[in-house]
Amino acid sequence: MTIHVFIDGAAGTTGIEIHDRLASRNEFELIVLGNAERKSETARRDALHTADIAILCLPDDAAREAVALAEGSDTRIIDASSAHRVADGWTYGFPELVGRDAVANAARVSNPGCYPTGFLALVAPLVRAGLLPADWPYTFNAVSGYSGGGKALIERFEASPEIAFRAYGLGMGHKHLPEMQKYAGLVHAPVFSPSVIPAMRGMVGDVPLPLQAMGAKSNPAELQGCLAAAYEDTPFITVHPLADAPTELLLERDAQPWDGLELWVFADTDASQVRLVARLDNLGKGASGAAVQSLNLMCGLPETAGLRLA
Known part of the structure; x- marks a missing residue:
């Protein structure tokens, strides 16, 4: 049976990448709106009601509007915005943390943020296992390709090619914090x-x-062992052995799309200090790849179908 999918916001970065992952798959028929129709509330409502599954690649307020437009239908929704990540009635789309069955059976799935994906993959299993305290004031230092900062930041970066590094979120209170705290089970x-x-x-x-x-x-070996055990049954997440810790980690300027996630535990010689490190594609497992992984599960298809893990 063909599954009808509507990507609302298909012209944005995340929507384009989801479309690329689905376009050649015969399990799906994509509902596509023209340029004028994308701005029509009536056309969008019709598409949302016709689809078996809708994937929202929209700003937060527009995603909430789309959910309202879909009311009264049986359409299942994957929301790639941050609007519903800690909302009641929504399943967090991180199968490795919340369970594959939870995602597979959900009517409403909220895609994790790209930064929280790395943080939660590292911290959540260790807090759950009691190896790290829930009440520690954790810090998370992260660097991303500029696509991770949204449309406005993409425009600023591309307009200023001389800029080599841009720190942001300096006003604190970043929108990713609620999901990082909730799904890691942290006090702070x-x-x-x-x-x-x-x-x-x-x-x-x-x-x-x-x-x-x-x-x-x-100790570092216990931390690495816990992470390895937590992800031993997923092809998406690789936990590297302590002995394989590299001396540096690189991001390539012209990297190809990738839907996996790598984790490391780095430790000093006396094991008094550790750095938990994650590397991923912010547009892959951090956005579009995660949405397609959830879509596959919701449709009863192989979890890795259409995804790039090599």
Whole structure:
């Protein structure tokens, strides 16, 4: 049976990448609106009601409007905005953390943010296992390709090619913090330091842990072992052995799309300090790839179908 999918916001970066992952797949028939129809509330409502699954690639307010337009239909929704990530009635679209069945059976799925994907993949299993305290004031330092900053930041970066590094979110209170705190099970929201570089895609996130100062009862080998066990049954997440820790991590300026996620535990010689590090494609597992992974599960299809993991 053909599954009808409507990408609302298909002209944006995330929508374009989702379309690219679905266009050659015969399981799906994409409902496509012309330029004029995309601005028509009636055309969008019709598309939302016709679709089996709608994927919202919209700003937060527009995503809320789309959900309202879909009311009265049986259409299932994947929302790639941050509008519903901690909302009641929505399933967080991180199958490795919330469970594949939860996503597969959900009517409303909220796609994780790109930065939270790295943070949560590192921290959530360790807090759940009791290896890290829930009440520690964690920090998360992360750098992303400039596509991770949204349309306005993309425009600023492309208009200023001389800029090599741009720190943002300096006013604190970043919109990603609620999901980072909730799904990691933390008492306090982390201090979050996002930045972007002149590469379109790619992301590295770092959670520093002063284990000795924390009074933590775990050691680097236990942290790495817990992460490896948490993700042993997923092809999307690779937890590297301690012995394979590189001396540097790179982001390539012209990287190709990728839907995986790599995790490392770096430790000093006396194991008193650790850095948990994640590397991913902010447009892959951090956005479009995650949406397609959820779509596959919701449709009863192979989880990795149409995704790039090599």
